Amino acid sequence: MATQKLYAGAKLRDLRTRMGLTQKDFAAKLGVSLPYLNQMENNNRPVSTTVVLALVQQFGFDVTELAQGDSERLVSDMREALADPVFADDAPPLADLRLTASNAPALARAFLELHRAYRQTHERLASLDEALGREGAQLRPSPWEEVRDFFHYCDNYIDAVDRAAENFATGALEHGDIRIGTMAGLERHGVTVRLSRTGPLRHFDAETKTLTLSALAAPSTQTFQMLLQVALLRQDQLLEATLDLARFQSEEARAIAKIGLANYFAGAALMPYTAFLTEAQEVRHDLELLATRFGASLEQVAHRLSTLQRPQARGIPFxxxxxxxxxxxxxxxxxxxxxxxxxxxxxxxxxxxxxxxxxxxxxxxxxxxxxxxxxxxxxxxxxxxxxxxxxxxxxxxxxxxxxxxxxxxxxxxxxxxxxxxxxxxxxxxxCRICERTNCHQRSVPPLERRLTIAPHHRGTLPYEVN
Known part of the structure; x- marks a missing residue:
């Protein structure tokens, strides 16, 4: 079987820019000519084995990142956006999309932002006059979608937050149990934890420093909510710094993302990276055993498994x-x-x-x-x-x-x-971007295929995909 060639021009340019090197200096450190580096950065040539070794030796680069860029997901997202009927027969071929995702990822993301804005404009057509009539009004991406994409393109792994959660868990576990250690940590900061059969799942009164949790919630949920509150109280500077780097377009998106980061911290503290990865490998990723071992729910365990993407210590890509x-x-x-x-x-x-x-x-x-x-x-x-x-x-x-x-x-x-x-x-x-021609569950035709309509013949579908 032929070895798949590795094209990673965007990653090479990003590394060179972060190191503050010119193409000439970068080429010298990699041991290649300037024209050869230029061709690799523009994906006209694949990254050679010699360059891969040089990246490790000269920069300590995690070479697995070269094959784990955003290219495939950008292609998938663009294909879905281009399935919108507004593009009709003008959708570019798949090869062009892959070229754009590899060579111009910023352009691909700008296109996705533009399409998202178009969709929201279309969906809100009934209230468009009112929206445009307000002074200073402008259409923005949905805060939920903006936050979703933030985590999506971070591979759902936030290194600084993950490591801070692991450090907190190490201290909390000195009490023998993450739940007891978390309560002790809150108490050291003057926070009283109480349970109530009425009221919401979690409520924190900043004035009295009282954290009220639902007594009806599962113990794993209560522990998770305490850890989430720890993140908001003790890791506020870290969360705000992470949000500054994300550059969200609205305060609503920033607020949603902050809760998302606090949730991330809670999950990472409940299931600390190194201990969780080791245990997951030992029990062959048995969700029920992991849930029992870490006092978590099945959903929390499954979600945590999908975040184990720390450089030099990656878990299975789920x-x-x-x-x-x-x-x-x-x-x-x-x-x-x-x-x-x-x-x-x-x-x-x-x-x-x-x-x-x-x-x-x-x-x-x-x-x-x-x-x-x-x-x-x-x-x-x-x-x-x-x-x-x-x-x-x-x-x-x-x-x-x-x-x-x-x-x-x-x-x-x-x-x-x-x-x-x-x-x-x-x-x-x-369905719009699935190329299967014989799917019995297909709801709409595929975007990039022609159809044959036979009035006197009917199979599983009312058309045939060519």
Whole structure:
């Protein structure tokens, strides 16, 4: 099998810029000619083995980052945006999209921002006159989407916050238990923790320094909420500095992101990076064992597994997603080549949708995407009771998976016939950018294919995809 060539021009330019080097100086340190470096930075030539070794020796660069850039997810996001009917037949070919994502990632992101603004304008057409009539009014990206993209393009790993959480956990565990240690840490700062059967999940009164938690919540949820409050009280400067670097376009987005970072801190403290990664490898990523060991919920464990992307200490590159009963994606992250639809639901052939039919059970699926990449996927419902009779139950399903190359490290792969082609079910991202021609669940035609309409013939679909 031919070795895949590595094109990483944007990464090389970024490293050179961060080091403050000219192309001439950078080429000299890498031991290549100036024209050769120029060709690599413009993706006219692949990165050679000699250059990879020089990057490690001269700069201590984590070479795995060269193959883990934003290129594939940018291509996926652009293809989905170009599936918008506004582009009709003017969508560029896939090769052009890949070239743009590799050579001009900033342009690709600008295009996505522009399309997002267009969508919001279109969706708010009924109130557009009012919006434009206000002095100084302007259309901005949805704060939720802006924050989602921030974590999405950070690979859902925030190094400074993760390490701060790990340091806090080390001190808290001196009390023998993260919950007890967290309560002790809050008390040292004059915060009183109390439980209440009424009221919200978490409420902090800054005047009296009282943190009130719902007594009806699960112990893992209570601990998580205490850790979240620790982040807001003790790590405020770190969170604000991280937000400054993100440069959000609105105060709403910044406020949402701050809560997101506090949640990130809580998860990273509840499941400290090094200890969690070691335990996950020892139990072969058994979610139930990890939940018991770290006093966390299954959803918290699955989400944490998808964040283990620390340089020089990476875990398995997982994808993680949570969907509601309508099929809408409410959380998503992928450290793999699998990307999720930015808008709408996930592929209906994916096992995450079947999890609602079998509550309390793990479902396993071997799946193959249209690009030929094969995955093992785990799905389960994660219903969240209201805590008392008559309270509404929030129902979700989560999916966690990775490429089959890592299957031996997962207990869930035991007994699966990984060598049988027929064992892998075909799945996609969204119908408009899925190239499968014979999918019985297709809802709309694929963007880049022509159709044949036969009035006197009807198969599974009312058209044939050419």
């Amino acid at each position: 994808f993680f997603v949570r969907v509601d009963q309508a099929g809408t994606i409410t959380k998503r992250h992928s450290a793999t080549r699998l990307q999720f639809a930015r808008f709408g639901g996930a592929c209906p052939l994916w096992n995450v949708h079947r999890a609602f039919e079998t509550p309390g059970r793990f479902l396993r699926q071997l799946a193959e995407t249209p690009d030929g990449v094969r995955y093992i996927s785990l799905a389960r419902d994660v219903s969240k009771p209201g805590g008392h009779y008559g309270a509404p139950v929030r129902r979700y399903a989560i999916a966690l998976g990775c490429e089959v190359a890592h299957a031996a490290q997962l207990v869930y792969a035991d007994g699966q016939d990984l060598g049988q082609d027929s064992a892998f079910e075909p799945i996609g991202i969204s």
